Amino acid sequence: MKTIAALSTGPDEPFTLAELDIDEPRPDELLVRIEAVGLCHTDLATKAMFPDGVAVVLGHEGAGIVERVGADVTDVHPGDKVVISYASCGTCERCGSGNPAYCRNFAQLNTSGARPDGSPTLTGPDGPVVGSFFGQSSFARYALTARRNAVVVPAEADLALAASFGCGVQTGAGAVVHVLKPGPDSRLVVFGLGGVGMAAVMAAANLGVRQIVGVDLSDTRRQTALKVGATDVLDGSAPELLTTLRQLTGGGATHAFDTTAVPGVIRTAAQGLASLGTLVLVGIGPDATLDLADLMGGGKTVRGSIEGDSDPQRFIPQLVEWQLDNAFPMQEIVRVFPFSQINEAVARSHDGSAIKPVLVFDA
Incomplete structure (x- = not known):
């Protein structure tokens, strides 16, 4: 299927919106329709690391509605609201001891640019696009992510306020x-x-x-x-x-x-x-x-x-509960931008006038 994504093609180049092909979810994956995504310093620092001409889709504070689930996913369903966090393997000794932020496979799962087996999730006219950033690449209308990355949140959660719970706020x-x-x-x-x-x-x-x-x-x-x-x-x-x-x-x-x-x-x-x-x-x-x-x-x-030593499946629900109880006033720090104005959000992040920029889709 197709998705609109904010494409980075060089450290000094602005983001451009492009239509890409996104893969179908594999058995352990979810396809999420992104409703809101936080803009984090890590996105901009990573953008600066890729040379000119390399097409990259960043974004790692995504939140949205589950569109489809893989065959092995039985506890998340289409229509569920989710906040997407960093990727971890769940099988190494660090994950097993409750420390997934220090997963032995963290780099491969979050910054390799593809799935763990090397296969791409996004493809453009010229071939595979660097994606799977933090297991999601959520600067896009749709994102693929592993079940372990996604945290189901209550239907009443405001995703524009909760999106950055996946990384910056969690940290x-x-x-x-x-x-x-x-x-x-x-x-x-x-x-x-x-x-x-x-x-x-x-x-x-x-x-x-x-x-x-x-x-x-x-x-x-x-x-x-x-x-x-x-x-x-x-x-x-x-x-x-x-x-x-x-x-x-x-x-x-x-x-x-x-x-x-x-x-x-x-x-x-x-x-x-x-x-x-x-x-x-x-x-x-x-x-x-x-x-x-x-x-x-x-x-x-x-x-x-790293990541506040947090296990997202345990901590993000706590953050959402605080938010719903009016005890975590994200509305005081979030500044919402339409997704099409991602470069304006970057500019406001750089000049400090937006404490926590969040991009939202209106259609």
Whole structure:
């Protein structure tokens, strides 16, 4: 069958809409009619990696309606609403221990450009198109995904608000819930108030964390953070940021979360921890230099996290429940764009005026 997709053909080329052939679902696959898809920094970073002339369909925060299911899929049905998340094998020891974000086959399943056996899901006039991005390639009206990737959500779920639960929101909220695990008396500082950072703030608010400090260069984002659960905000460009942070948190944060991947920010985040504090990093960037004496003398922990250490089948329903209970105000950070305006959404993501762009289909 045919699908309209946003095609990338070079790092500096705009997305163009093209009609492609999409394969039929195999026994363990679903064909999903995408209704909404989040635009994530990972999409844009990956776009920049492919050379000119290589046709790629990205998109990895898809949500939609199940159109057809493969013969082996018995627990999902046409008409079900689903949020699509990252791919994992389900059989390696890491998946078996409840850590699918660290699946041994993660790279092959999510970034190889095809199914695990090498077969394409999308074909254009010139042959196979690089697809299966995060097991979905959901910058398209229709997407194929494995049953394991798809999380069924209630019929009343707003897919425009829930789409980014599949990656960015799961990463931020999951890092708080599953890795940092702050308690009611904790003092959490979130560095970088994009979609991932805002998700961390909202998750911490749902856990009842006493102090949630948001740090960002943008005053608009700082004000939005206060609306979604932050108790305090700080300007990331302030010359005495570290001193102010320590004062505000009564000597240092118990927990910190960095989304920026900026070496100087990471160093400040670590130095701003109180003794025995924990910093979690989710951004990928250049090497950062940390003060080892400060880390060792304070017994501090610094660790990375992928996808918030989340199992999508368990965590996405929790996020949807919070959203439906009006306890996870995604409407404050989502900015909706028609799918045909994907390049406008990219521009607004780059200039920071859209915290969480989401593309929606209107027909």
